[in-house]
Structure formats: structure tokens, C-alpha cells
Amino acid sequence: MAGKGTVYLVGAGQGAPDLLTVRAVKILERADVVFHDALVHSETLALASGARIVAVGKRCGRLSTAQHFINKQLADAAQRFEVVVRFKGGDPMLFGRAQEEIDALRQAGVRVEIVPGVSAALSASAEVGQSLTQRGVSRSVTLLTPWVGTGEAVHDWAQPAASADTIALYMASRQASAISEGLIAAGVWPSRPAVFVENASLPSRRIITTRVGDLAESAQQLGNGPTLLLLGSVYESIVSTAQRNGTDQRITA
Amino acid sequence: MAGKGTVYLVGAGQGAPDLLTVRAVKILERADVVFHDALVHSETLALASGARIVAVGKRCGRLSTAQHFINKQLADAAQRFEVVVRFKGGDPMLFGRAQEEIDALRQAGVRVEIVPGVSAALSASAEVGQSLTQRGVSRSVTLLTPWVGTGEAVHDWAQPAASADTIALYMASRQASAISEGLIAAGVWPSRPAVFVENASLPSRRIITTRVGDLAESAQQLGNGPTLLLLGSVYESIVSTAQRNGTDQRITA
Numbered sequence: 001m002a003g004k005g006t007v008y009l010v011g012a013g014q015g016a017p018d019l020l021t022v023r024a025v026k027i028l029e030r031a032d033v034v035f036h037d038a039l040v041h042s043e044t045l046a047l048a049s050g051a052r053i054v055a056v057g058k059r060c061g062r063l064s065t066a067q068h069f070i071n072k073q074l075a076d077a078a079q080r081f082e083v084v085v086r087f088k089g090g091d092p093m094l095f096g097r098a099q100e101e102i103d104a105l106r107q108a109g110v111r112v113e114i115v116p117g118v119s120a121a122l123s124a125s126a127e128v129g130q131s132l133t134q135r136g137v138s139r140s141v142t143l144l145t146p147w148v149g150t151g152e153a154v155h156d157w158a159q160p161a162a163s164a165d166t167i168a169l170y171m172a173s174r175q176a177s178a179i180s181e182g183l184i185a186a187g188v189w190p191s192r193p194a195v196f197v198e199n200a201s202l203p204s205r206r207i208i209t210t211r212v213g214d215l216a217e218s219a220q221q222l223g224n225g226p227t228l229l230l231l232g233s234v235y236e237s238i239v240s241t242a243q244r245n246g247t248d249q250r251i252t253a
Numbered sequence: 254m255a256g257k258g259t260v261y262l263v264g265a266g267q268g269a270p271d272l273l274t275v276r277a278v279k280i281l282e283r284a285d286v287v288f289h290d291a292l293v294h295s296e297t298l299a300l301a302s303g304a305r306i307v308a309v310g311k312r313c314g315r316l317s318t319a320q321h322f323i324n325k326q327l328a329d330a331a332q333r334f335e336v337v338v339r340f341k342g343g344d345p346m347l348f349g350r351a352q353e354e355i356d357a358l359r360q361a362g363v364r365v366e367i368v369p370g371v372s373a374a375l376s377a378s379a380e381v382g383q384s385l386t387q388r389g390v391s392r393s394v395t396l397l398t399p400w401v402g403t404g405e406a407v408h409d410w411a412q413p414a415a416s417a418d419t420i421a422l423y424m425a426s427r428q429a430s431a432i433s434e435g436l437i438a439a440g441v442w443p444s445r446p447a448v449f450v451e452n453a454s455l456p457s458r459r460i461i462t463t464r465v466g467d468l469a470e471s472a473q474q475l476g477n478g479p480t481l482l483l484l485g486s487v488y489e490s491i492v493s494t495a496q497r498n499g500t501d502q503r504i505t506a
Contacts, residue, residue: 011371011375013274016276017275018274018275018276018279019274019275019276019369020274020275021266021271021272021273021274021275021371022270022271022272022273022274022275022278023269023271023272025275026271091371091375091378092379092384093375093378093379093383093384093385093386094375094378094384094385094386094394095386096384096386097384097388098384099383099384099387099388099487100388102382102383102384112382114378114379114382115379116272116371116375116376116378116379116454117371117375118264118274118344118369118370118371119372119375122264122344122346122347122369122370122372123369125344125346125347125367125369126345126346126367126368126369129355129365129367130346130352130355131345131346131347131349131350131351131352131355132346132347133346133347133348133349133398134352135350135352135353139397139398139400139410140395140396140397140398140410140413141347141395141396141397142393142394142395142396142413142417143393143394143395143396144392144393144394145386145392145393147392157392157393159416160393160395160413160416160417160418162416163412163413163415163416164395164413164417165413201369234352
């Protein structure tokens, strides 16, 4: 059953095309076919000049193409081509649903290689200019996604946030009031400083400083781009400075 | 007081030189001077062909050059040169002590730009072939460093690990028995599957599957390279397969 090709699960980095790794560039240049998410930059896709480009359009956790169909497309492509790229925004191993694809491909006898990428928490931190960890303030970082549906588990998603020093919440642009409630129910103080980072590393980036209790109001200033929410004591200085200056929006120089 | 130069805090990625971003390559090529840690690959430094290269030799949290002296060197260099690179293994904003340098430089009126990099948890996950998050198994990842000194806080460091689904413990090669004790004291089950990844993405990489209660014994197989410890239910299949096969060491294909 093993085809001739390898499927490369490649992290595109977050936002700007030059946040791609050198390894990813070299694989793209050799690619026969590239399956990509909506979050991958068009300039980055242009690097795969010899490849057929197939949009499979997952974005922010919404499933546009059913996962089992993507799995089948990847396995089929590996029968026909040598270099098959599955291109994901950020890093494939972090909120990228990579495991479902890895497992399906291995079961089909297809070689899989993973190329890591710059995840959103890192590019957002570079944008904000504040380190996720900081001596004497933060020794741990928790990365998670909100689960703001209905049902018994509605607030459980925020539990890991309660004991972390710094929190990076992925896919945070929607239902900010439910996120705020979930965090507070998990024991996060409403006054805890928070920073929304939309479109990190892109010219259209937007940084909004706020506090956990005010997320819903602040989120009204967000657009439709991918958004990360950073929170924790390390952001106190940024948030209180912005509040003193009467602005809750701050773009780094 | 503002000098003519910009200090770029650049993430070198973890391990292999081709895990550097395209943005980092371009900055290195323009660099006048590069201050780097011991963890940065020599091939990567060679990209800065026009620059003076200065080793400031921090590794695994040990301080070889005093931080305030590094801060002063960076600020002084920005008075004399246009492109000053502060090069750090992995990503600067995650366990990179970046904030002390950012704050000192800003206070000295020096422009600072941060270029994110691939952090060790991501390159180790690519190496192991297991996603940090996985639908139905892991919705959160906590990144932390152990604090295995003496004193009252000796076990507190592990608290955030108790409620996270997946844990990536940076700088985990030393004092594995203290790490094991700290995790168990924080409520992590001794049977929880764990994977040591040493020298991720380098030819000398070593992957050792184990369980939280057996860290001390397994760590004896580690060398002196930078080591990450991954743990959580997502590794159950890898660890139990290795145990069934009578091997606790596993190198991905």
C-alpha cells in the first residue's frame, strides 16, 4: 500500500510570509502538490511554483472540508507524487489537528514528516514586545483554546488557566463574553491584565489591551482576523500604561 | 541617548540550522555584530558573514556572562552599529530571559525588534511525531521549567502541570529524580506517559519513552544535550508500544 511519496506536514508560521522556516521553503520549492488552510499567506504559497495548490479551507477550528476527506486526499496524493505538502498556519502540532492526519497517513502506509513552525503565541509576543516568561513574574505558560459551546463542559475548558502564570488563548476572537465568564469561573481574577493580538506580524495587526472582566467590550474593536488572547501578570505594565494614557489600543513601533 | 542601531532579538529555532525563519536569515546577512548563546548552531552563525560574532554563552539557564553585562554590551553596540543581533536558541520570548534585555535596551533608548523562532516544544513534537494537542485527548499545553533547588518553593514549580493535558518541561535533563518527585507531589500520576527528547532536530537526537515515576532511571540514558520532557495522555500509545516491544528508546524514522 505504501506510495512513492512523503507527506510533509509543514507549519507556515503565523501571519507574515517571512516567518516561514528555511526547511519549509526548500520543501515548498520541491512540492508537487500543496494542500493548505485559509490562514496560509498567498506569498508563501507562491513559493510552491511547481505545485498544484489545493485549498482545504480550515480556519479557526471551523471545518470547511471534512477531515476524513482531507486524509484521503493526502493519502491519494502520496500514491501519485513524491512531495506532498500539507500546509498549516502556525505550527502543525499545536491546535492544528495534525494527529488525525498523521494517524490516517501512517495507517495507509504513507511516510509522514513534520516541519515545525512559529506558533501564534510566539509571533504575538514578538509583536507585543513582552516575553511570555519573565524572571520573578512568570515561570509557566499555558496554551489553550476556549470551548464556548453549550453543555456541561462549558466552563471546564478554562481550568488549566487557573494555575498558569501566563496564558495564551488561541482562537479567541469570538464569544469574548463567554471566554471572560469561563476564565472568571475557573478562578482567574477579572482584573487580570489581558492583550488581544489580531493578525500578529501582518500589516493589519491590531493590539488591544484590556482586563479579563472587560473582554467582551474590548473585543468589539476586533476585526475578523485570527486573534490570540494573552493574559497574565507579565502584561500589567503594558495594560496599566495604556489605561493611564487613556487608550486601550496600542500598536508596537 | 538613542543610538543609530536596532537590536534584533532573534530566535534561532531549536537545533537544526534550517529551522531558522527567513526573516532571521535576512537580518543575519545584514548584521554588524551578533551576540549569541551556546545553543545556536555554528552553521547558523556562519550566515552572519559580515558580522563580528560574540559568544555570551548562556545555556540551559546557567549564566555564563552576567545579564547586566550582556545588556550593556547590546546597548553599546547599538551606539556604534546599525544591525545588532541578539541571537537566542528557540524563541526569545519563551524561557529566553528576553524581558531583562528588552527593558534595559528600551530604558537606554535603543530600538528593539523581536523575531520569533521555533521553540523546543515544537521541534521536539515534530521529532516524536505526536501532536501536543489532540481532539478528545488534549485541549491544553503547559510549558514550564523545573525548579529543583532547595527551599520552600522546591515543589511549587510543578503546580501548573497538575491541570494541563499536555506538559512540555524545558531544561529537563538534570535532576530527573527531583523533577519526578515535584510532578508527583503536584498531583501528576506516576504512570503518566513521558518522553525525553534530547537534541531535537539534530542528527544526535535521542528519544526516550518512559513514565513520570521512572524519570530518574530513564534519564541515565541521556547525554549532555538540551533536553525537553513531554508528558501527557497523548503519549500513551508511543510509550506503551515501546514498552510492549521491550525498548524504551525510540527514534522516529
